[in-house]
Amino acid sequence: MTLPIAVLEGDGIGAEVVPVAVAAAERALAAQGVRAQWTPLPYGAAAIDSHGSPLPPETLTELAGFDVMVVGPHDSVSYPLPHRDAPPPGAVLRKHFGLYANLRPAQAIAGLPATAPDIDLLIVRENSEGLYADRNMAVGSGEFMPTPDVALAVGLVTRAATERIAEQAFAAARTRRGHVTVVHKANVLRLTTGLFRDVCFEVAQRYPDVRVDQQHVDAMAALLVRRPADFDVLVTENLFGDILSDLAAELSGSLGLASSINCSDTRVMAQAVHGAAPDIAGRGLADPIAMVGSVASALDFHAARHRDRRVAAAAEALRAAIAATVAAGIRTPDLGGSSSTAEFGDHLVAVL
Amino acid sequence: MTLPIAVLEGDGIGAEVVPVAVAAAERALAAQGVRAQWTPLPYGAAAIDSHGSPLPPETLTELAGFDVMVVGPHDSVSYPLPHRDAPPPGAVLRKHFGLYANLRPAQAIAGLPATAPDIDLLIVRENSEGLYADRNMAVGSGEFMPTPDVALAVGLVTRAATERIAEQAFAAARTRRGHVTVVHKANVLRLTTGLFRDVCFEVAQRYPDVRVDQQHVDAMAALLVRRPADFDVLVTENLFGDILSDLAAELSGSLGLASSINCSDTRVMAQAVHGAAPDIAGRGLADPIAMVGSVASALDFHAARHRDRRVAAAAEALRAAIAATVAAGIRTPDLGGSSSTAEFGDHLVAVL
Ligand SMILES: CC(C)[C@H](C(=O)O)[C@@H](O)C(=O)O
Ligand SMILES: CC(C)[C@H](C(=O)O)[C@@H](O)C(=O)O
Numbered sequence: 011m012t013l014p015i016a017v018l019e020g021d022g023i024g025a026e027v028v029p030v031a032v033a034a035a036e037r038a039l040a041a042q043g044v045r046a047q048w049t050p051l052p053y054g055a056a057a058i059d060s061h062g063s064p065l066p067p068e069t070l071t072e073l074a075g076f077d078v079m080v081v082g083p084h085d086s087v088s089y090p091l092p093h094r095d096a097p098p099p100g101a102v103l104r105k106h107f108g109l110y111a112n113l114r115p116a117q118a119i120a121g122l123p124a125t126a127p128d129i130d131l132l133i134v135r136e137n138s139e140g141l142y143a144d145r146n147m148a149v150g151s152g153e154f155m156p157t158p159d160v161a162l163a164v165g166l167v168t169r170a171a172t173e174r175i176a177e178q179a180f181a182a183a184r185t186r187r188g189h190v191t192v193v194h195k196a197n198v199l200r201l202t203t204g205l206f207r208d209v210c211f212e213v214a215q216r217y218p219d220v221r222v223d224q225q226h227v228d229a230m231a232a233l234l235v236r237r238p239a240d241f242d243v244l245v246t247e248n249l250f251g252d253i254l255s256d257l258a259a260e261l262s263g264s265l266g267l268a269s270s271i272n273c274s275d276t277r278v279m280a281q282a283v284h285g286a287a288p289d290i291a292g293r294g295l296a297d298p299i300a301m302v303g304s305v306a307s308a309l310d311f312h313a314a315r316h317r318d319r320r321v322a323a324a325a326e327a328l329r330a331a332i333a334a335t336v337a338a339g340i341r342t343p344d345l346g347g348s349s350s351t352a353e354f355g356d357h358l359v360a361v362l
Numbered sequence: 363m364t365l366p367i368a369v370l371e372g373d374g375i376g377a378e379v380v381p382v383a384v385a386a387a388e389r390a391l392a393a394q395g396v397r398a399q400w401t402p403l404p405y406g407a408a409a410i411d412s413h414g415s416p417l418p419p420e421t422l423t424e425l426a427g428f429d430v431m432v433v434g435p436h437d438s439v440s441y442p443l444p445h446r447d448a449p450p451p452g453a454v455l456r457k458h459f460g461l462y463a464n465l466r467p468a469q470a471i472a473g474l475p476a477t478a479p480d481i482d483l484l485i486v487r488e489n490s491e492g493l494y495a496d497r498n499m500a501v502g503s504g505e506f507m508p509t510p511d512v513a514l515a516v517g518l519v520t521r522a523a524t525e526r527i528a529e530q531a532f533a534a535a536r537t538r539r540g541h542v543t544v545v546h547k548a549n550v551l552r553l554t555t556g557l558f559r560d561v562c563f564e565v566a567q568r569y570p571d572v573r574v575d576q577q578h579v580d581a582m583a584a585l586l587v588r589r590p591a592d593f594d595v596l597v598t599e600n601l602f603g604d605i606l607s608d609l610a611a612e613l614s615g616s617l618g619l620a621s622s623i624n625c626s627d628t629r630v631m632a633q634a635v636h637g638a639a640p641d642i643a644g645r646g647l648a649d650p651i652a653m654v655g656s657v658a659s660a661l662d663f664h665a666a667r668h669r670d671r672r673v674a675a676a677a678e679a680l681r682a683a684i685a686a687t688v689a690a691g692i693r694t695p696d697l698g699g700s701s702s703t704a705e706f707g708d709h710l711v712a713v714l
Contacts, residue, residue: 086549098549125477125587141493141517141601142550153553159521161553165493169511195601197438197450198494201505201513228604231583232612235477249493249547252580253605260584 012045013312013321016076018053018069020100022286023296023351024082030298030355031080031280031305037362038327039309042320049076054084058093065099070106078312079103079279080305085286097144100281105145109272109279110138110171111178112251113307116258119267119299121337122345126261129238132186133258134179135251136172136206137272141165142248167202167247169209176213179245183220186242190214192224193246193254206247227254234258259283266344269303273311280308294350297342299332302358331361364397365664365673368428370405370421372452374638375648375703376434382650382707383432383632383657389714390679391661394672401428406436410445417451422458430664431455431631432657437638449496452633457497461624461631462490462523463530464603465659468610471619471651473689474697478613481590484538485610486531487603488524488558489624493517494600519554519599521561528565531597535572538594542566544576545598545606558599579606586610611635618696621655625663632660646702649694651684654710683713 015035019028032048039046051069052061061068064084073079086098103109112135118124139145143152143163152164183190192210194203207224214222225233227250233240234257244254259268268283282300290296306328313322340357341347349357367387371380384400391398403421404413413420416436425431438450455461464487470476491497495504495515504516535542544562546555559576566574577585579602585592586609596606611620620635634652642648658680665674692709693699701709 095552097552101550141515143517143554144550144552151553153551155553155557159557161519161557163493163517163551163554165495165515165517167513195604198453198496198601198604199505199515200447200449200496201503201507202495202515205507205511205513228608229617231605231609232617235587235609235612236617249550249601250605252547252550253583253602256580257583257587257609260587265581265584265588 012047013039013078014047014049014076016073016079017048017050018079018081019050020082020286021054021085022083022288022291024054024286026291026294026296026351027282027298027301028080028082030351030358031301033355034302034328034331034358034362035305035309035324037359038324038331039321041327041362042324044320044324053099054082055089058089064089064093065102073107077277078308080308081279081281082301083282083284083286085288088288101144103279104137104272107277107279108138108274109277110136110274111175112137112270112272113178113182114251114255114259114268114270114283115307116255116262116268118262119336120333122263124261124263126235126238129234129258129262131238131241131258132182132243133251133255134175134182134243134245135255136175136247139166139168139171140247140249145248165199165202167205169205172206172209173213176210176245179210179243180213180217180220183243184217188219189221189242191230191241191244192222193227193230193244193250194224195227195250197226203247210245230254231257234261255283264344266297267299267303269300269307271304271307271311276315278308278311280304294352295343296351297344298351298354302328302332327362331358334361364399365391365430366399366401366428368425368431369400369402370431370433371402372434372638373406373437374435374640374643376406376638378643378646378648378703379634379650379653380432380434382703382710383653385707386654386680386683386710386714387657387661387676389711390676390683391673393679393714394676396672396676405451406434407441410441416441416445417454425459429629430660432660433631433633434653435634435636435638437640440640453496455631456489456624459629459631460490460626461629462488462626463527464489464622464624465530465534466603466607466611466620466622466635467659468607468614468620470614471688472685474615476613476615478587478590481586481610481614483590483593483610484534484595485603485607486527486534486595486597487607488527488599491518491520491523492599492601497600517551517554519557521557524558524561525565528562528597531562531595532565532569532572535595536569540571541573541594543582543593543596544574545579545582545596545602546576547579547602549578555599562597582606583609586613607635616696618649619651619655621652621659623656623659623663628667630660630663632656646704647695648703649696650703650706654680654684679714683710686713
């Protein structure tokens, strides 16, 4: 069996962490008898030079043939105009392929310091609408300026999109500690986040075995600091999920270690939460843990969809290899270590 | 000289913490030779019973004659319909009186545990527009449902409102550590939060002595955990300010201790960040620190506006009295103590 995987390295530290994740996953899959077929595609600043766009049409066309993609960070604020002012390519990918769910676990890694060592969360972030106006129009943009001094943004919540993200959250809770917290701000954004809340509670009725409660997003931010262990799965709209997932990641150790996938029902994109970190790029300082973890989660997704135990085992092995490498004291400078990105990667592969 | 102050006790623990704040401020002002004239007005659940509305027209009319108001928490989710589904009265007050700035300091109290003991922030939150759709319409609501399955919310950023909130932030920074961080999400909400960012940087030019930088709201949430001491004043739109101020308050010790004022150029409303806490109401368990601190900040505002040193001294004395009372071990149960709300209040007054 062959597993085709598209690889978009991206900018900055992408050129360092993505190859580590690919090498580790290659090994983990091979150990299970699965042959991965990696296809690199033009993306990011390099693609502006070679193809005139950070996300060339050729890349989008090719990607349509892949169910699994590994996507590195982009540094879109440093792109030349007009690309700098266009939506970031990572966001365009989510929209183009209808990757409506962004799943972001937050859990401390044994042996590493954490503000909230007992946090063990899965944030299920709606990725296709909400207050992210750029997602909300089939044609045109959800923001506009009627005069140069007035800007408007249209937030959107639909029953259909809320139902499918709520399904993801409740289904995930069944495989975890069976508890979903719906995060909204329905005391102010009464109709939009109110609809989100109401539909989530309707979906909850199909999962009588899962406990459901709710929090306002402001209180939720404080509660993640005060009593993080009380929460299991959070389900929320796009912007709240963006903020809370960065917060939860930092509480669990470091934003730099946070992994994530974006998925539809059939397609998955591994994408670390961190950015391109141009300040440390090219010097072997980057921590590949987030990227490797993201690829492991993407393999989980593929394994669940195809009931493929070998791919599931490879994902599990990747996570175990991260833990073993950290435990062996192989750490990049962000964790106070002196290993390079490549040394971390070599150790990972050796463990695998 | 008499200083007229309106008092809206509100719901739940309001009936306990507001009287403590009034008694302490009365004493602090009297010690400076200032006679406060306190006028209680109907507000909250009690006003539904007596006047048919949590914010009766009579209260609004009376309030127009006051520059300083002390407002307790409301428990609007427990109001009978239709009041439960109406905008919360505390938010209506902000809109009605054009209280466009919400100032929320976050600083640890000496001797009390804090996740971030070195945090010392002022969050300057725009209070009149932004993603808070309920603020954004002169007529009607900024949210609507074209079909029962689709809800839209209109976010708004204007040059005028951004200029005046930025002025508040930069002026405040001059009295602090001279550093403003503009918090936005202009990589996604490009036009709205982009306009906010751009106007803040324009205003920054009038304050060459103040250092200015910027963060995306998601990164900001993580940075408040990672290196809180690096920030002085944050200026941001309504929703981001709501979330970040709860987070910062919790990091500085507890959301329950966080004070805040809402103000226009001429009017100020003291309003603690915490809610009505109906679960502990009426039992003497409530911590009045946030309410007393909010009244102190309101007195600061009044003192600055009228260049009144006696009122400024009273505000300073209130803060010193909180510190002295906590240092004397008089603490309510939320801080692990066994003092009642009233005992804390009595000690405050004795110190003053
Ligand atoms: C880069 C940015 C557009 C993106 C987002 O806001 O979704 C990022 O912050 C994330 O969370 O993946
Ligand atoms: C009660 C609620 C409407 C209010 C807000 O969101 O502004 C509160 O959370 C606050 O921060 O003062």
